[in-house]
Amino acid sequence: AQTVTQSQPEMSVQEAETVTLSCTYDTSESNYYLFWYKQPPSRQMILVIRQEAYKQQNATENRFSVNFQKAAKSFSLKISDSQLGDTAMYFCAFGGAQKLVFGQGTRLTINP
């Protein structure tokens, strides 16, 4: 069974700093997607970014980018120029042949 591990339960940085959230996963599948979701205090889970496993190029969405290391089964999220609105729970998720598997989340706080 696939597992997703987020080893940082909580993180805190100052506004405008860059922060990296880590995620590792375990799978024997070769075709899959990886996702980062954000859940702000309002509680709606929002897709931040996604990566296709067969693409070597790391996905980027504005200030959000990933470092996808397929061999190491690592999928970290980098947030550049962090903003107060980035304060949220961040969930890494693995999407293979079966259901989406989520990590336990990282609570990120951006301090003014």
Place this chain on the structure above:
Amino acid sequence: ETGVTQTPRHLVMGMTNKKSLKCEQHLGHNAMYWYKQSAKKPLELMFVYSLEERVENNSVPSRFSPECPNSSHLFLHLHTLQPEDSALYLCASSQGVTASSGNTIYFGEGSWLTVV
């Protein structure tokens, strides 16, 4: 504005009550999901529907009963719940159920359930 709408946003119910959570998606998706989110626990997938057929039921107690009358609507009927069932219940939808095909899941804002 969200493509997945959940009502009610907050619900308090006694252990002997019967209530329902409602979810509607406006994205034209074929798959709908119920997730449970409790404090300090990973998201728990409860039910998956694809084209109104239940395709997954993850050992959820029978006091939770899903209903999917069409591909746009999903209900979660609740009866004789326990206090430990208090949680945030998230509805979600996607175009298909296979995540490896790139089917991104879109979530609603959730329904906070408190069982007293």
